[in-house]
Amino acid sequence: MPAQRSLPAHPNLRYFKLEAKRRLRAGEFAALHEAQRAVAAEHGLPSWPAFCRLISTRCGGESRVLPQIRWVISRFRDASEPGWAAPGEDELRQHFSGEFLAEFPAHELVAIITGSAVDLRKEFVVTGQMPLRAQLRIGCTEVYACAEAEPPHRINGLFAFPVGERITDSRIARPEAGRHREVPAAVAGILEEAVAGLGLAGLVLAGQARGTPAWTAAAGWADLDRPEPMTAGCRFPVHAISTLITAVAVLRLVADGRISLDDQANSHLRAVTLADDTITIRELLAHTGGVADPRERSAGDVPGLAELCGPVLACGQGRGRYRFSTGGYAALGQLIADTTGLAYAGAAGLRRPLTDVDRD
Numbered sequence: 001m002p003a004q005r006s007l008p009a010h011p012n013l014r015y016f017k018l019e020a021k022r023r024l025r026a027g028e029f030a031a032l033h034e035a036q037r038a039v040a041a042e043h044g045l046p047s048w049p050a051f052c053r054l055i056s057t058r059c060g061g062e063s064r065v066l067p068q069i070r071w072v073i074s075r076f077r078d079a080s081e082p083g084w085a086a087p088g089e090d091e092l093r094q095h096f097s098g099e100f101l102a103e104f105p106a107h108e109l110v111a112i113i114t115g116s117a118v119d120l121r122k123e124f125v126v127t128g129q130m131p132l133r134a135q136l137r138i139g140c141t142e143v144y145a146c147a148e149a150e151p152p153h154r155i156n157g158l159f160a161f162p163v164g165e166r167i168t169d170s171r172i173a174r175p176e177a178g179r180h181r182e183v184p185a186a187v188a189g190i191l192e193e194a195v196a197g198l199g200l201a202g203l204v205l206a207g208q209a210r211g212t213p214a215w216t217a218a219a220g221w222a223d224l225d226r227p228e229p230m231t232a233g234c235r236f237p238v239h240a241i242s243t244l245i246t247a248v249a250v251l252r253l254v255a256d257g258r259i260s261l262d263d264q265a266n267s268h269l270r271a272v273t274l275a276d277d278t279i280t281i282r283e284l285l286a287h288t289g290g291v292a293d294p295r296e297r298s299a300g301d302v303p304g305l306a307e308l309c310g311p312v313l314a315c316g317q318g319r320g321r322y323r324f325s326t327g328g329y330a331a332l333g334q335l336i337a338d339t340t341g342l343a344y345a346g347a348a349g350l351r352r353p354l355t356d357v358d359r360d
Helices: 013-025 032-042 048-058 066-076 098-103 106-114 185-198 238-255 281-285 305-309 326-340 344-349
Strands: 124-130 133-138 141-147 155-162 179-181 202-207 215-223
Touching (some): 032 048, 032 185, 066 141, 066 155, 238 326, 238 344
Antiparallel strands (some): 202 215
C-alpha cells in the first residue's frame, strides 16, 4: 500500500505529469502508465484519469452552470419514486433558458431527464470546467452543459451520452502494446502518455511529415469483450475525427486572406447552400450556426454532401447557442473544397492548403 500524500493548496497537473516521467526515467517503473497510476494511488485515487479530474476541480473557480446541474440532479433523482411530481414549465424556466425550452419543450425535457433518474442517484464527478461550461461524469453517462452569460446563468446547452460500463475495465490501466509502422521516435511516447493520461480503451494516431512516408500507431483495445487489440485499420466516426482538421484548414484559409471569419458561409459555398443565408463562418466554427446534422452513415466511402443531405442544408437547430454540430462542420468541409478547388481530403491534408510556397 503506497504512502498517502496530501495535495498542495493549489495543485498543478503539469508538475505531477513531470513527476511521473521523472520516476519513469529513474527506473522506478517500467512504463509511464504505471508511474502515473502510482502517483494517483499515493494521493488516494484509483487511476490517473480520476486523479486528473480531482486536480481540475481544485483549479480555478466553479463553473456557473454547476449549481443548475445540481438542481437538475436533486429535482429529478427521485423521479421513479411514487408521489414524485414533475416540475412545471415555470419552475423549469428558472433553470433553463427560454431558447433551450423552445427547442426542448417542458414535457419533452421532463421525459428525457426522468429516463435517467436512476443514474442521477449516483455520485457525479466534474471532469472539466470553464466559467460557463462544465463536463461531468454521472455513473456511465458523460454530460456537457453550458450556461447563459448573464445571471442567473440558466442552462442553455445540455448534452448527455452513455460511455458504457466496460470503460471501467481494469485492462485499460495496462493498455495492449502498440502496433506501429514507420513511426517517428517521439510518437511512441506520446501514444503511451495519451492512452494512460486520458484513460482510453484504445487510440490510433496517424501522420505524415512533408517528404516522408505516412505512419500509423495504435495502442489499447478495439473491443474489450472479445478482447480485440486496437489496430490502425479500426474505423472511427469520421465527424468526430475531422472537426479539428476542418477547423485548422478553415483558419489556414483565413490566414491566407481567402476568406474572413465574419463572411456569410453561403458566399463561399458552391455545391450546397445553407437554408439561412446569414450564418457566418465564425458561427459554424463555434458550433453556434444551428445547422441540422446529416443522417448517420457507416460505410467505407464518403459521399458528397449534396448527395447525402441535398443541395440545401436545413438550419434552425438553435442558432446562437452552442450545440456540437456535425452539420455545421460538414458545411465547412464543403466550403474548404469549394474555395480551394480541391477535394476536401486534398485541401485539408496540406500544410498550406492555399499556396504552393512554404512560407515557414
